[in-house]
Amino acid sequence: MDNKNALRAGAVAAGTTLMMLLMTSPALAVTPDDGDDPGAGISVAETVGLYVLLPIVLFLVIAGLVMVGDKSRKQQG
Numbered sequence: 001m002d003n004k005n006a007l008r009a010g011a012v013a014a015g016t017t018l019m020m021l022l023m024t025s026p027a028l029a030v031t032p033d034d035g036d037d038p039g040a041g042i043s044v045a046e047t048v049g050l051y052v053l054l055p056i057v058l059f060l061v062i063a064g065l066v067m068v069g070d071k072s073r074k075q076q077g
Contacts, residue, residue, distance in 0.1 A: 042050070
């Protein structure tokens with residue numbers, strides 16, 4: 001009985017995914033809209049720095065500040 005429910009759930013999920021894919025329209029990103037003024041593109045190094053390295057550095061800075069704040073609170077007690 002449990003296998004039957006799992007099969008049914010899989011069929012519903014697959015059907016829903018298929019219908020969503022069939023009913024969505026293409027993004028039409030090739031056709032520019034009125035008023036579009038795209039700037040110059042960025043290089044691969046700039047992209048990696050902006051979307052990979054910068055978030056890691058921000059995470060480490062925030063984590064470091066939290067640890068420093070936590071240690072100072074322990075020393076007071």
